[in-house]
Amino acid sequence: MLGRLTIDALPFYSWVAMGGALVTVLIVLLTALVVTWAGKWRYLWEEWLTSVDHKRIGVMYIMLALVMLVRGFIDAIMMRAQQAIALNNEGYLPPEHFEQIFTSHGTIMVFFMAMPFLTGLINIVVPQQLGARDVAFPFMNSVSLWLTAAGAGLVGISLVLGKFSTAGWTGYPPYSGIGFSPGVGVDYWIWALLVSGVGSTMTGINFITTILRCRAPGMKLMQMPLFVWTTLCTSILMAFAFPALTVVAALLGLDRTVGMHFFTNELGGNMMNFANLIWIWGHPEVYILILPAFGVFSEVTAVFSRKRLFGYRSLVYATMAIGLLSFTVWLHHFFTMGSSPNVNAIFGIATMIIAVPTGVKIFDWLFTMVRGRIAFHPAMLFTIGFIITFVIGGITGVLLAIPPVDYQMHNTTFLVAHFHNMLIPGALFGYFAGTQFWFPKVFGFRLNEFWGKMVFSCWLIGFYLAFMPLYALGLLGMTRRLEQYTHPDWQPFLLVAFAGACVVLVGVFSVFMQFYVSIKNRNEHRDLTGDPWNGRTLEWATSSPAAPYNFAVIPEVNSVDAFWEMKKKGEAYDFPDQYEPIIMPANTAAGVLIGLCGFLVGFAFVWYLWWLAILAMVSAMAVVIVRSCNDHGEEIITPEAIMAIESKRKAQLISVEGLSARGAPA
């Protein structure tokens, strides 16, 4: 009945792990208690969990990402603390726990922090930038969210029941095979990836369709905001790359669960097939994470330089070139497998060609700043911090793309430093910048700038302190994933890296402090105009927060920077005398239920609870069928209701003085 689930599943093997489990359970209980105490379960369910509104789904994605950011960061600082003290001793973490931590850190940060964060930003912004009322498939959007959350839930529960994988976030077999990792850890990893991966694939499909089919009338492809372009590219990558991940995780699952031999040592299994497949997903994944951030930087640079984006066409071509090239370079992840110099040289060159469009983008942002009027808002600070830091990562990336250099650097902390150098400034800084930038659009008030600058300073300084020593350690020959070591000359660098992690800790604290302070003083930071930064694209044409239907009247677009153009012509704040009724999708519980089933399927396969697996799969199908038979999936917003909302906005706009003086300066 209970499969392999016994009392041994509880983490008695280490007091640190036990502590982590207890804290997790406590936080979940506490959250439930607070919601009950506030009497908000009904509100939460009806307004949020079952919502198909792209803005609310986006907010839930970002909240998931922030929770997972904390979890992933705790893993990071635990690793840094262990390595700072583990010279010739075992440190404070037992080996099996350390191994779980580096695996869960990577898995969480990529799949359950970065992915939800960027998907959340895309959800909030893209339909509004397109002048659309919602995404192409609102219900599918809700399913994607809840499948992602289900995957995150599987990683979360592995902390309490059983262990997580020790095979690293890429889970190379045969180590991750059942022969060498017989526990439930790798199964948790596989099912978290499988369940959330389906969600990501659907997100990709959803946004390709949204961008190609739901643009405001008149908006040509070459008039789309840059963030929409990078989203289109990211979505295409998601739709094409994630199936490879699903396949490779499923094959490994078959190896483990039903005794097949795709990747084992014996019976013709070949681990290099796994390496190929996982990086055919994994390399585009890097660009899935980075491109939306590039989109944010494009928007932020133009708005805070008060200037039109330099080289719009170059930026678009560079984006699409990066997307295409990202599929041609996966082999650089294993130059050291012993392939011929022909193969290594070709993949080396293909890899460094990506530096060309990336360099073009950097210069385009810089020339957007030139001849502008730069305002150093936290979002802009993140952009500048990104540029000067990302260049270093780009250089070390080109170095690693030279096969003979990679022979020395592969699997060292130099590599670890390089990819953190790409992903922290290149992705996370972009997401933070986006949060600073679009927060008022979602909640109707601006974020506190002092704490925004704290977030920026701590993450920037913390980054340099934490990762520059890792570059040096790589040159000193330190391998990654070492839970203890014997070289005394490594320790000073590791202590500095730990200090860097502590600075980042203050940065993580500041993220939440910024929210707290801003919410507390929200009345001082109200955004009455819907356009707090004198923006250029359509999302600033709506009220803050935007009405459920975004645009009461769908705008006509005929230029880049559509809203800027409207302001220039003085048409930005025109109100019609009457409105057409608007049809919007109704909320549905189906998304949550499918997510729950996804979680149960994963959990059941991890513990060999076959009855539960079958039950959950049948239930998921039943939910889909019932939902498909539902003819009342929509609700109509009447012209009167629209008029009421829009009149309120009109009154609000009139109360703001000097609005007519805004827009494009002479």
Place this chain on the structure above:
Amino acid sequence: MQSSPILYPKGPVAETERDLLFLATAIMLFTLLPVYLITFWSCWRYRANGKGAYRPDWHKSIFVELFIWAGPLVIIVVIGVLVVIYTYRLDPYKPLVSDEKTFRVQAVAQNWKWLFIYPDQQVAVVNELAFPSGRPVNIEITSDTVMTSFIIPALGGQIYAMAGMTTHLNLEAFEPGRCTGRNTQFSGRGFPHMVFEVQLLSENDFARWLDNVKKANKRLDSMSYQKLLRPATKYPVEYYSWVEPELFSRIIAKYTGASGALPLQKTGSLE
């Protein structure tokens, strides 16, 4: 940084790899400098009350576009040429050119130790690799467990070791000395200790070392090999004065189905 095996190499392969690293870094600085200069210059000049002229609609310039596409392209072409030249020159499978006779070693990754078989001397050693300096060394590498990666950073290169497959490294040491090698691919609990010492010896010292090994009076045959294969961390250096011929290919045969295979062990947990 004096202790860095990568920056202070002990062999021609690692030395060329290091020089390539320096050369490529120097070239790449040509991208870093303009980016930094333009960033700080524009942040200063075009700040809210800076002196720069404000041209809100300036968004294209053929001259600038040419510069930003051509600049990175030229640098990548230059480095691309380096990639082609050096990838062939430093191909780990390519035998090194030398007047001296190539020295042969076979390396087998286990949990969590390295077994070195000297096919020409008919001896085997655990967790210590010795060979004469000034002579090219050809190392044949395989794994009798999960995937690992073999590296001696002071001599250069690294390559994966996989069960049922053979990979090769060709290295050489300038002069006598010592350095370390290790597995860099995470392989379980004993991974941090999967390190071995490399002794680079003069021909005389190597002969003496070999005598020492021969004195050990231990034989490595199929039986004792199975015993050695048991997982162990911090396994001490161990000498075998005699090793069964063809042991290396019989280990590989375990996974390829070729004849003469050693018996497959039940895979043990590495957790």
